[in-house]
Each structure stands twice: as C-alpha cells, then as structure tokens.
Amino acid sequence: MRMRVDILTLFPNMFSSPLQESILGRAVEKGLIQIRTINIRDFALDKHQVVDDTPYGGGQGMVMKVEPIARAIESVKSQNPSAWIVYLTPQGKPLQQDMARRLSTQSHLLLLCGRYEGVDERVRELFINEEISIGDYVLTGGELAAMVLIDAVSRFIPGVLGSDRSAEEDSFFNSLLEYPQYTRPFNFRGRCVPEILLSGNHAAISLWRRREALRRTSLRRPDLLTKADLSEGEKKLLEEIFKGNSIDGDGLPIKKL
Ligand code: 4FV
DSSP states (O other): OOOOEEEESSOOOGGGTTTTSHHHHHHHTSSSSEEEEEEEGGOOOOOTTEEEOTTTOOOOOOOOOOOHHHHHHHHHHOTTOOOOEEEEEEEEEEEHHOOOOOOOOSSSSEEEEEEEOOHHHHHHHHHSEEEEOOOOOSBBBBBBHHHHHHHHHHTTSSSTTTTTTTGSSTTTTTTTTOOOOOOSSSSEETEEOGGGGGGHHHHHHHHHHHHHHHHHHHHHHHHHHHTSSSOHHHHHHHHHTTTTTTOTSSSSSSSSO
C-alpha cells in the first residue's frame, strides 16, 4: 500500500531535507510514500502573486486569501477527488497515535500549511475535511506540523519501519508510555542495567517491562491510564504504585499479574 501526500505551502523548500533523511527518505526512495509540495503562490494569478491580505474588522497580522488556496486545492482534487484534506492549525484536534494510524489508511492526503494569522474561514467551510493540531503552542507556519504528521503517519505504512518493526509496538500503542530501554555497556559510571534484562527469562522480562511501563505512565501521564486496557493484576499493581508501595523494583516478578 503506497500513500500519496500533497503539501500546499508557501515555503516548499522547507520540506526538502527532513523528508530525504533516514526512515522517511528510504520510504520515499522505495516508493512507499510519494510526497509532492505545491506552492500556493503559483495559484495567485495577479501580477504580484498576492497570497495574503489584511483582516476584515481590523486587527493584527495578515490572513491567507481564499482564492489561491481554492485554486490549488481544486487543481489536486481535479486529479483525485478523493484526496483527504487536512488543515494543520492550533484549532485542530490534537494529533494522537490512533489518528496517525487512521490517516495511514488514506491513499491520498492533501495537507494545507497556514501562515500569518491563518486562512480565510471560507477555506474551512468549502474544502477542509479535518483540522489537526500538533500541540497547544503557536508556530510561525503549519509546515513543521505537516512534517510531524507525515512522520507519525508514515510509520504505520507497511514496509516503512524495518521488517522487524511495526508501529504497533510503540509507546501509546496500548496508551502506556514505553518501559526503560538499555544497551551496552552493562555498567556506566556505576549505573548497571537491571539484572532481569540479562536473565534470558522472556516472560519475566516482559512482566518487568509491563510493570515499568505502568509505573512510568502512572507517574508521568496518569491521564493515559484511563484509556489503557489493564488486567486485574495490573490494576492491583497500579494501586500498589499509587500507594507508593515500592514493588520489588528490579527483582523477578513476585506476583502473578
Ligand atoms: C499549528 C499547530 C500552528 C498558527 C498560525 C501557523 C500556526 C500560523 N499547526 N499545530 N500548533 N500553526 O501553530 O498545527 O498560521
């Protein structure tokens, strides 16, 4: 399954290097993802190719004009009417892993990157299928948000992550934060890798990882626990953690979860 991503932007060059490196770069090379940038200014037909104007009703900043964006969107829709149009904006739905997974099933994404104070409201009314935000802060433009979205979505496309990897094992997969990871050296400045991880006892290791994921999530993102499907044993474990009863930290599991 390949995905086509068209990006409407006033700064197409911003996308050159980030989408050519590493995993995404290889995915593009392998043709798993086709990425095309479209310069909205090319659809401003006046002599000065004006793409923004002052806001009606006054106020600071400029607003992106509807006509160039409408022409740009219609040029893509004329090639593929089923393109799914996403506007990156702080007013959008906060991007989450399950949204990235859902968007990865689309064959053609059309991403609109705003600039200035944003786009004329009629762009939303006439063309936008979905509005997505990457976080509650204001960027200078939607381009970086579009790159974040492309990265998060691409990981779900079969073949993008190495054969042994699937995005289904990630953090947030079961809406828990990931467990601590270690690699060589065993002892770094007196800090050693938890013995359990060298035990070769895979059942015990996954138990330890599950517990550490629960502990870390309960301490750092308790809001995620509401969505996690926890077994009775894990719920009991969480009570322990919340009661601050330290569970035998790095020893082998003592309680059947
Ligand atoms: C943004 C975000 C974001 C707002 C004004 C572009 C900027 C400027 N996009 N998630 N946060 N966009 O800050 O997606 O037009």
